[in-house]
Amino acid sequence: MEIKAIRGFNDILPSEIRKWQFVERIAREVFEGFGFSEIRIPVLERTELFARGIGESTDIVEKEMYTFLDRSGNSVTLRPEATASIARAYLEHQLYSFDPVAKLYFIGPMFRYERPQKGRYRQFYQVDAEVFGVGNPMVDAEVILMLMHFLKKVGLERLELHLNSLGCRACRPRYREDLRNFLKRKTFQLCRDCQRRLQMNPLRIFDCKVQTCQEAIVEAPRVIDFLCEDCQIHFDKVKEYLQMVGLDYILNPRMVRGLDYYTRTAFEVVSYHLGAQNAVTGGGRYDNLFKEIGGPDIPGIGFAVGMERLISLLPNERHTISRPHLFIAALSGEPQKEAYRLVNQFHLEGIWAELDYEGKSLKSQMRRADKLKARFTLILGDEEMRKGKAILRDMDTHTQEEVFISDLLKIFKEKVSPQKSTPS
RNA sequence: GUGAGUGUAGCUCAGCCGGAUAGAGCACUGGGUUGUGGCCCCAGUGGGCGAGGGUUCGAAUCCCUUCACUCACCCCA
Numbered sequence: 001m002e003i004k005a006i007r008g009f010n011d012i013l014p015s016e017i018r019k020w021q022f023v024e025r026i027a028r029e030v031f032e033g034f035g036f037s038e039i040r041i042p043v044l045e046r047t048e049l050f051a052r053g054i055g056e057s058t059d060i061v062e063k064e065m066y067t068f069l070d071r072s073g074n075s076v077t078l079r080p081e082a083t084a085s086i087a088r089a090y091l092e093h094q095l096y097s098f099d100p101v102a103k104l105y106f107i108g109p110m111f112r113y114e115r116p117q118k119g120r121y122r123q124f125y126q127v128d129a130e131v132f133g134v135g136n137p138m139v140d141a142e143v144i145l146m147l148m149h150f151l152k153k154v155g156l157e158r159l160e161l162h163l164n165s166l167g168c169r170a171c172r173p174r175y176r177e178d179l180r181n182f183l184k185r186k187t188f189q190l191c192r193d194c195q196r197r198l199q200m201n202p203l204r205i206f207d208c209k210v211q212t213c214q215e216a217i218v219e220a221p222r223v224i225d226f227l228c229e230d231c232q233i234h235f236d237k238v239k240e241y242l243q244m245v246g247l248d249y250i251l252n253p254r255m256v257r258g259l260d261y262y263t264r265t266a267f268e269v270v271s272y273h274l275g276a277q278n279a280v281t282g283g284g285r286y287d288n289l290f291k292e293i294g295g296p297d298i299p300g301i302g303f304a305v306g307m308e309r310l311i312s313l314l315p316n317e318r319h320t321i322s323r324p325h326l327f328i329a330a331l332s333g334e335p336q337k338e339a340y341r342l343v344n345q346f347h348l349e350g351i352w353a354e355l356d357y358e359g360k361s362l363k364s365q366m367r368r369a370d371k372l373k374a375r376f377t378l379i380l381g382d383e384e385m386r387k388g389k390a391i392l393r394d395m396d397t398h399t400q401e402e403v404f405i406s407d408l409l410k411i412f413k414e415k416v417s418p419q420k421s422t423p424s
Numbered sequence: 425g426u427g428a429g430u431g432u433a434g435c436u437c438a439g440c441c442g443g444a445u446a447g448a449g450c451a452c453u454g455g456g457u458u459g460u461g462g463c464c465c466c467a468g469u470g471g472g473c474g475a476g477g478g479u480u481c482g483a484a485u486c487c488c489u490u491c492a493c494u495c496a497c498c499c500c501a
Contacts, residue, residue, distance in 0.1 A: 007492080059499050063425080081501085110501080115425080117495060126501060193498075207499085259500090268501090275495080282501060306501030331459065362459050370461040381459060395461070 008114075008122025019311050020125075023154055024107055027127045027305075030150045034142070036103040036129055041085040043109070047075040053084030053293045055260025057200070064112040078111035081259070082128040083286070083302055084293065090132055091295045100133040107307075119277035119309045127310075130302030132290075137234050140265045140285060140301055141241030147281060147303050148247055151269065156313055159280065162252040162268045163242075165235040167227050169263070169288065175226035176202060182220055189216040206254035222253040231264055238265050261286040265301065271313055280313065281305040325416055326353040327369035327377045329362055335380035342378070342408065351412050369395065376415075378408070 005011060012020060028038070047067050054061050066078035079085055086104055089095070095102050106128045113122060129146065131139050144161070151159060167175060180202045187195060191210040198205065205217060227235060242249060249267075257266050266284035274280065283303025290298040326346065330339035339355045346353040354372060356365045362379070369377040379391040384402060392411075393400035403411065 004492080064499080112500080114499070115497090116493090117497095120500075124501070128501095204499090257500090276497085277500070279501060304501050309501065329460075361454085363457080363461080364454085366461040368461085374461095377461080379460065383459090391460085393460075398461090400460085 006122070008116040010121055010123070016311075019314055020307070023127070023307065023310060023314075026153050027105070027107060027150060030146065030153055031105045031129055034103070034146045036105045036146075039086060039089060039104045039106055040108070041079070041082065041089055041106060043078055043111075044076050045079055045085055045088070047077040049084050049088055049293060050077055050080060053087070053261060053289055054081065055292075058260055060112065060259065064114055066111045066113055080110055080112045081304065082106050082108070082110065082126060083130060083261075083289065083300075083304070086128070086130050086302075087132065087289055087293060087295070087300065091290070091293070096133060096298070102132040103129075104132070105129040117277065118275040119306065119312065121308060125307035127305040127307060128302065130300060132298055132300045134301075135287065135299035137237035137265070138241055140234075140238045141245055141247070143283070143301055143303065144242065144267055145245045145247060147269070147283070147305070150305075151280070151310075154310065155315055156271070156280070156310070159269050159271055161247065161249040162255050162270060163239075163249040164252050164255040164266045165224055165227060165231060165238075165264050166257065166262055166266050166284070167223055167231050167264065171226055171228035171231055172223070172263075175221065175223050178221050178226065179203065183216065186216040189213070203256040206256055217254075224251075224253050234264055257282070257284060259286075261289040261292060263287045267303070271309075273313055274309055277306075277309065279306070280309050323373040323375060324352045324354045325375050325412060326351065327365070327372060327374035328353055328355040328380060329365035329369060329377055330355065330380040331362060331382065332359070333382075335382060335385055338385065338405070339378075339380055342405070345409065346412065349409060349413065351416055 031038075047065070050065060051061050056062075060080050065080050067075060068077075070076050086106060090102055090104070107125070109123050109125050111123055114120060116122060127150075129143065131143055148159075148161060166172060180198060183190065183198055183202060183205065187198065189212045190198065190205070191208065191213055194205045194208050194210070194213050194216075197208075203223075205213060206220075208214065224235065239249075252268075255266060255268055262284045264285040264287065266282075268282040269280045270278045271280055272278060281303055283301070285299070285301040287297075287299040289300055290296060328339040328343055330336040336359065343353045343355050354369075354374065356368060360368075366377065374395055377393045377395055379393060379400075381391070384390050385405075388405055389402045390405050390408075391400050392403045392408075
């Protein structure tokens with residue numbers, strides 16, 4: 001009891017692991033169906049990768065990273081997100097030389113030093129997918145379709161897909177200035193945080209929950225009115241393709257992103273059952289990332305799904321209770337040894353059998369067999385054993401019969417249907 | 425980093441305008457059936473009230489400090 005897990009770092013217990021395995025399985029099936037390949041990236045990267053990729057002045061880099069010096073004195077960081085690492089791997093291994101278009105996905109833990117709250121932990125898992133090498137808006141819609149399909153397959157409904165365009169290097173600065181000028185005239189209306197944001201990153205004011213700030217921005221200029229011609233065309237196409245693949249979305253000109261590398265298409269899927277951290281997933285296009293980390297000019301788009309958030313939305317049923325095929329209740333001495341021999345023999349055949357190790361009373365063993373929800377219980381007593389037999393009790397039907405111990409394995413191989421054993 | 429709330433048995437929680445050995449339900453163990461489960465009945469194990477300090481004749485109950493958890497802000501998946 002003395003040593004506890006580190007704050008914000010959680011155990012995933014056997015009782016909830018089925019949900020995780022389920023979501024991971026669906027992710028793999030859906031993504032691979034869309035032509036994505038899994039990639040696995042290291043937990044630790046050079047700090048520089050994130051500083052340059054995500055942006056020096058972002059909150060993540062400024063105050064949320066687990067950064068430290070390793071024993072050689074290099075500054076290293078536990079990955080706070082996957083995109084930069086995946087892009088790094090793509091460049092480092094020249095994956096573009098095989099095919100300039102790369103569709104990659106990744107599932108694993110990320111680390112951010114934030115104050116934990118509902119749906120936000122210091123170690124948290126993301127399901128991440130990225131497409132590198134295509135700037136065409138078709139891919140934007142394709143990626144969003146895959147995302148929504150995945151969420152649907154996993155069983156989530158009533159989600160809102162929010163869509164926006166953040167513009168590019170050519171048009172966003174112009175918008176920023178315009179927004180700043182607009183809000184400067186309303187400075188007195190803004191909360192202290194927003195007055196600070198006005199200087200740092202005026203777009204963030206859209207996220208503020210203070211009433212007066214909300215009022216101040218009601219008539220604020222919108223990004224989508226400032227898009228340059230290329231961005232406008234791109235955005236129109238994205239919407240057109242989304243419609244073509246049959247996806248509904250909510251145009252949300254106020255949705256902004258916290259990572260510097262995002263350009264143009266930005267999207268988020270929110271649920272109102274999540275509390276304050278209501279984004280199940282977020283993503284977008286990032287046509288500047290590769291240049292930032294020292295690569296060629298390669299466009300990219302992707303998303304990250306928050307596993308904990310997603311799982312908290314999952315319906316509670318669905319988890320199949322796993323139950324032992326057999327519980328072996330032995331009475332004493334010789335039967336106990338026989339039980340031990342049998343249990344291990346069963347295990348080698350992939351049949352889940354349990355027994356009591358403590359030499360408890362039959363009643364107590366039966367209770368445990370019941371608690372474990374064993375399908376059958378084998379009662380090994382001296383009398384039957386002398387005849388080479390034992391009592392096999394069907395716990396569901398409450399019936400029992402004497403069987404030859406030598407026949408047991410055969411009996412159970414028949415009883416254990418193929419689906420019940422581990423599915424491949 | 426800021427704010428609010430909470431911290432009593434393995435779990436959920438009661439007790440908290442101070443007062444004599446700290447309670448309930450569930451769980452666990454044993455028994456009621458010298459060899460048989462789920463219901464029921466009986467009995468039992470288990471905490472000294474997050475930690476430290478203070479006030480008091482006396483503190484789980486009041487005060488201070490600290491830690492942890494939760495939610496919210498910030499930000500994000």
